[in-house]
Amino acid sequence: MPAFVVAAVVGVLFFLGYRYYSSYLARKVYALDPAFVTPAHEFDDGNDFVPTNKHVLFGHHFTSVAGAAPIVGPAIAVFWGWGPALTWIVLGTIFAAGVHDFGALAVSVRHKAKSIGTLAGDVINGRARMLFLAIIFFLLTLVNAVFAVVIGNLFVAQPGAVIPIVAEIPLAIAIGVYIYRTRSSALIPSIVGVIVLYALILVGNEYPITLDGLADALGVEQTRNVWVVLLFAYTWVASRIPVWVLLQPRDYINSHQLFIALGVIGLGLIIGLNQIQAPAINDVPEGSPSFFPFLFITIACGAISGFHSLVSSGTTSKQLDKETDARYVGYMGAVGEGSLATGAVLAATAGVAASQAEWEALYPDFATASGGAVGNFVAGTAEFANNIGIPLELAGVFAAVVVISFAATTMDTGVRLQRYVIQEIGELIKVRVLARNLTVATTLAVVIPLAMALIPGDGEAGYTFGVLWQLFGTTNQLTAGLALSVIAVWVTRRGRNAVAILVPLVFLLAMTTWALILNLRNFVEDEQWVLAPLDALIFVLALWLMVEAAIALRAAYRERPPVPVDGAGTGEPDAVAQANSGVGTSTAGPIEGPAGSPRR
Amino acid sequence: MTSRVILVRGARSAGGGGGCCSGDVRPFDEGGSHRHVPPDDAVGAVYRALRARLPAGVVIEVVSPSNWLWLVPALVSAGRQRGLRGAALRRSVRAGLAVESLIVDGVVVASGELPGPAAAVAAVEAELALR
Numbered sequence: 001m002p003a004f005v006v007a008a009v010v011g012v013l014f015f016l017g018y019r020y021y022s023s024y025l026a027r028k029v030y031a032l033d034p035a036f037v038t039p040a041h042e043f044d045d046g047n048d049f050v051p052t053n054k055h056v057l058f059g060h061h062f063t064s065v066a067g068a069a070p071i072v073g074p075a076i077a078v079f080w081g082w083g084p085a086l087t088w089i090v091l092g093t094i095f096a097a098g099v100h101d102f103g104a105l106a107v108s109v110r111h112k113a114k115s116i117g118t119l120a121g122d123v124i125n126g127r128a129r130m131l132f133l134a135i136i137f138f139l140l141t142l143v144n145a146v147f148a149v150v151i152g153n154l155f156v157a158q159p160g161a162v163i164p165i166v167a168e169i170p171l172a173i174a175i176g177v178y179i180y181r182t183r184s185s186a187l188i189p190s191i192v193g194v195i196v197l198y199a200l201i202l203v204g205n206e207y208p209i210t211l212d213g214l215a216d217a218l219g220v221e222q223t224r225n226v227w228v229v230l231l232f233a234y235t236w237v238a239s240r241i242p243v244w245v246l247l248q249p250r251d252y253i254n255s256h257q258l259f260i261a262l263g264v265i266g267l268g269l270i271i272g273l274n275q276i277q278a279p280a281i282n283d284v285p286e287g288s289p290s291f292f293p294f295l296f297i298t299i300a301c302g303a304i305s306g307f308h309s310l311v312s313s314g315t316t317s318k319q320l321d322k323e324t325d326a327r328y329v330g331y332m333g334a335v336g337e338g339s340l341a342t343g344a345v346l347a348a349t350a351g352v353a354a355s356q357a358e359w360e361a362l363y364p365d366f367a368t369a370s371g372g373a374v375g376n377f378v379a380g381t382a383e384f385a386n387n388i389g390i391p392l393e394l395a396g397v398f399a400a401v402v403v404i405s406f407a408a409t410t411m412d413t414g415v416r417l418q419r420y421v422i423q424e425i426g427e428l429i430k431v432r433v434l435a436r437n438l439t440v441a442t443t444l445a446v447v448i449p450l451a452m453a454l455i456p457g458d459g460e461a462g463y464t465f466g467v468l469w470q471l472f473g474t475t476n477q478l479t480a481g482l483a484l485s486v487i488a489v490w491v492t493r494r495g496r497n498a499v500a501i502l503v504p505l506v507f508l509l510a511m512t513t514w515a516l517i518l519n520l521r522n523f524v525e526d527e528q529w530v531l532a533p534l535d536a537l538i539f540v541l542a543l544w545l546m547v548e549a550a551i552a553l554r555a556a557y558r559e560r561p562p563v564p565v566d567g568a569g570t571g572e573p574d575a576v577a578q579a580n581s582g583v584g585t586s587t588a589g590p591i592e593g594p595a596g597s598p599r600r
Numbered sequence: 601m602t603s604r605v606i607l608v609r610g611a612r613s614a615g616g617g618g619g620c621c622s623g624d625v626r627p628f629d630e631g632g633s634h635r636h637v638p639p640d641d642a643v644g645a646v647y648r649a650l651r652a653r654l655p656a657g658v659v660i661e662v663v664s665p666s667n668w669l670w671l672v673p674a675l676v677s678a679g680r681q682r683g684l685r686g687a688a689l690r691r692s693v694r695a696g697l698a699v700e701s702l703i704v705d706g707v708v709v710a711s712g713e714l715p716g717p718a719a720a721v722a723a724v725e726a727e728l729a730l731r
Contacts, residue, residue, distance in 0.1 A: 046607075046647025050662045056670050183712035185697035186665050187672075252666050259669075 001276050003350035004269045006082075010090055010342045014335045017094035022331040025099060026324065029491055029500050030106040031566050036323040039113035043318075049113070052319040054328050060319070061333045063255055064311045065101075068406035069143075070302035070337050072150060074344040075373035076469060077298045079363050080291040082349045083280035086342065088295055092303025093338030096504035100480055101308045102330035103487035103501060108313035109320055110490075116313040116483050123486045124552040131544055133425055135478050138538055139307070140418040142472035144235070144449035147407040147414070149465050150374050152227035152453075154407075157375045158400035159208030160393075164200040165404050168250065171196060176249035190252035194260075197253065201397045225454055231411065232450045239415040240442055247412055254405055261381070261402045265343045268351070268384025277359040278349035288366045293518070296511040297473035302341025304504065306479025308333065313483075344377055351380025370466030378403060418445035455530045467531055470519065471538065477512045478542055481505060485549035492556040494565040505549070513542050603728055604659045605650060606674065607714075608701040609643050642700060642714045649717030650724060658728070665699045672697070678706020704728065 026032045043049040052060075077085040104116055111119055117136070121129035155162055175189045215223040238246055268274075301307070312330055320326060353359035362376055363369045378399040385395035422441045426434025433440050452468065484505040491498040516539040523532035643662060650660055663671055675696040679689045682705075695711040696703050702710040702720060704727040714720060 044648075044651060046644035046651070046662060047641065050647065053661055053670075056661060056663055056667060059667050059669055060664065179699065183699055185694050186699070187668050187697050188694070248666075255666055255668075 003274045003276055003346045006086070006276065007266075007269060007342060007346060010086065010339075013090050014093065014338060017098060018331055018335055021094055022098055022102065022327050025102060025331075025500060026327045029496055029498070030103065030326070031494070031496065031564075032106065032324045032326060033566070034322050034324045036109075038109050038320045038323055039317065040319050040321060042112070048315070049318045051321040054321065054325040057316060057319050057321075057325065058329050058332060061311060061316045061329050062336045063251075063258065064315070065305070065308050065333050065337055066258060066340050068147065068150065068403055068410055069300070069305070070341040071344040071377055071403065071406075072146070072374055072469065073299040073473065074302050074341045075348040075377040076370050076466070077291075077295055078278055078345055078348045079282060079288075079366055079369035080284060080295055081280050081282035082276055082278045082345055084291050084295055085299065085345050088299055088303050089338055089341045089345065092296075092299070093334055093341075095500075096304040096480075096508070097308070097334035097338065098331040099500055099504055100304055100306075100484055100487070101312050101334045102326060103491075104309035104312040104483050105317050105320070105326045105330040106323070107487050107490045108317035109323055109326060113317040114313065116309045116486060119313065119486050120482055123489050124548055128482070128486075128548050128552075130428065131541065131548060132479075132482055133421060133428070135306075135475055135482060135541055135545075136310075137418070137421050137425065138534075138541070139472070139475040139479055140414050140421060140445075141449045141452060142468060142475055144232075144411055144414045144418065144445075145452035146465065146468050146472050147410050148228045148231045148449065148453045149224070149468065150407050151231055151404050151411075152224035153371070153465070154374060154378065154400050154404055155227045156210070156224050158378065158397055159210045160201070160205040160397040161400040161404055162209040163204035163207060164197050164397070164401050165408070167200050168197055168253065168405065169246065172246050172250040172253060175252065176245045179249065180244060186249070186252050190249065190256060193249070193253045194256045197401065198398065201394055201401060205394060205397050228450065228453050231408075232446045232453075235411045235415045236442060236446045238412045239419065239445070240438065247409065250405070250409055250412075254409055257402050257405055261399075262340070262343065264385045264388065265347060265381060268381075268387040269346060272384060272387030274346075274350040274383065274387070276346070276350045277353045277356050278363070279356065282363070285365055289518075293511040293514040294470065296508070297470050297477055297515045299341065300473040300476035300480075302337055302344070304334075304477070304480050304508065305337070306476050306481070306483055308337075309479065309483035347380030347384065348373065348376045349380075351383035352376045367466055370469060374403060415442070415445050418449075452530075452534075467519065467523075467528075470515065471531075471534065474512050474516060474538055474542075477508045478538070478545060481508050481512070481542075481545055481549070484508070485545070485552065488549070489552045489556045492553060492560055495561040496564045502553075509542065509546055509549075513539065513546075516542060602657060602659055603705050603731065604661065604678075605654070605705075605724055606671075606696070606701070606703040607643050607647055607650075607660065607662045608665050608671070608697070608699060608703075609662060610641055610665075610700050645717050646702065646714050646720040649721050653721045654724065654728075665697065668697070675703070675706065678703075682706050705731065 038051070040049050040051040044051065074085055074089065077088075107119060107123075108114060108116070111122065114122065117129060117132040120132045155165075171193050175186070175193050178184075178189055179186050210223065211226045212223050215221075215226045218226065220226055296303070312333075316329060320329065349359065352362060362372060378396060381399035381402075382392055382395035385398060386392045390398065419438070419441045422444050423435050426432070426436075426441070434444075453464075484501055488498045488501040488505055491501060516535055520532060520535045520539060523535055647660065647662055654660070665671075672693060675693045676689065679692045684692055692706070692708055695701065695708040698712045700710070700712060700714045701708060702714055702724070704724050707727055709723045709727060710720070715723065
């Protein structure tokens with residue numbers, strides 16, 4: 001089947017999901033009201049809280065959620081065939097991610113733009129905040145571990161990418177310093193930066209750099225592990241320098257690369273008329289993990305990602321001009337990420353191979369599929385780039401540079417965020433050195449994922465990456481589960497039908513716990529004494545989440561008002577508070593933002 | 601016609617990230633030494649002053665300097681409406697894209713560094729009075 005036909009069908013389904021399902025959510029579930037005074041207006045300070053045009057805000061939101069993660073999961077998951085992978089991406093985006101991203105934004109806006117971690121404490125109970133911290137800690141640990149492995153693998157597979165990627169660091173610093181000193185537009189310098197970066201692909205391709213010799217000298221079995229150590233040493237430094245020096249200018253370069261990559265995939269698909277070579281449902285070898293439940297944790301970002309609730313409730317909710325904009329910004333953000341995941345599926349099924357036999361050679365078993373997934377995406381994207389006239393060898397390095405640029409920025413920011421989480425945990429458990437000492441917090445934020453990337457799996461590349469990726473997917477889905485629990489409790493307390501939220505919540509929790517149990521059994525049988533306790537710990541968090549969600553939902557259901565509560569912005573002051581007067585202050589929900597006063 | 605004032609944020613403003621699982625987030629609203637304290641930057645001060653003085657009909661947008669996808673078309677279309685073409689239009693767009701710029705209906709009032717709040721309000725009011 002031609003890949004562009006599949007892309008067109010997915011596009012139509014996403015359009016229908018946005019047109020009809022998000023409209024239902026906006027009217028019946030979240031009861032959005034255009035007259036509601038959003039926190040952006042209530043606390044309007046020109047810094048964090050600014051009423052922002054919905055198209056401007058969508059740009060911010062989309063670039064904060066789209067990156068390397070929705071590429072890797074789908075590229076692994078096509079192991080089960082393109083049918084299950086694409087079905088989960090489409091259904092997940094429409095019925096889970098859209099509900100989740102949109103819901104987190106809508107609930108946060110009704111609660112003074114508080115973040116999901118704080119809302120978990122407010123809407124569920126105080127323990128939920130500790131649970132949130134624990135889940136986020138594991139999520140960030142695994143994010144940093146898997147992306148270090150992704151970059152390490154790509155450096156080994158595409159040594160031509162080393163020079164451009166290393167040169168991108170001083171290039172970004174030069175751009176940052178230039179903009180800071182001259183206070184000029186970043187557009188021209190960053191476009192020049194992208195041109196220099198891509199010109200360096202020629203140099204990198206001419207002078208590929210490998211660390212095989214160093215690995216041999218050090219007695220390290222896998223060269224990838226040497227790269228992993230170097231990468232964490234780099235992030236230790238990078239995560240401590242101001243954002244404007246390196247992170248922000250590199251993000252300018254990445255923002256160009258995101259659109260260039262999407263354009264190359266889209267154009268290459270149409271011009272090349274590539275056929276999907278993977279089977280719709282793959283007859284996987286005996287002993288492989290079954291797609292129930294593992295597909296649903298292998299593709300997290302791209303179908304539903306808990307991390308989006310942090311973006312929705314962290315920065316986006318502070319800038320929402322009208323409450324009704326939440327539908328466009330939140331739901332479309334999920335659709336955007338689903339589209340990127342669809343592109344990854346097509347690259348790994350249509351671009352990467354010219355025949356089914358060729359494709360099957362790339363995906364013979366789950367370990368090989370996991371270890372080679374990113375390489376397969378890179379090769380598929382290179383083929384699409386080749387369709388538009390870029391030589392295949394250079395196109396491969398180009399695709400690797402794009403993925404590594406995203407993954408490296410993910411690590412920089414991930415380590416930075418993990419430092420905050422460690423400091424927060426230090427304060428909660430009253431360990432002053434964790435809370436106050438940046439060096440200690442940063443070192444811990446680096447050493448734990450470094451150990452995760454190096455220790456498990458006896459160095460078997462595909463196995464290690466495959467299981468780490470699954471554990472990352474699990475923690476991401478648990479974050480989504482926590483956010484969906486908060487949204488479901490909030491909707492139930494308003495007497496509205498929460499089925500649209502409960503279905504993805506129950507499905508996600510069932511899939512994650514099922515996968516955790518199966519993996520725990522495998523880890524114990526394989527005597528994986530790093531992965532088994534980690535899996536057990538995450539399993540405990542999943543059980544904890546289920547108990548908290550069940551208790552909170554039961555209480556919410558008992559206390560729900562007899563008549564569903566409309567949105568507050570009816571022109572009458574605090575209609576929600578009046579409608580909930582019999583509910584009691586301990587549970588319902590926290591006071592919502594003011595209504596009735598005119599928006600500016 | 602509704603007037604539009606655009607404020608371009610400074611280069612030091614928070615923002616950016618690697619997308620899903622590392623994007624622009626602040627997981628906590630409160631906390632200890634790591635908590636996010638909004639910088640008292642020039643853009644915020646000018647924004648508050650403009651918001652307090654300008655009539656509700658004037659739209660004020662605060663935009664990140666990296667948001668070219670929105671900024672460039674907005675600046676080009678406003679410039680063309682004012683009759684700018686060729687090099688003059690290019691200069692105007694470049695000036696508007698600089699950090700800490702202040703743009704009133706496509707006219708770049710400040711570029712690269714914002715004046716103080718009172719001066720910014722006076723400049724915007726003067727520009728609006730010309731319409």
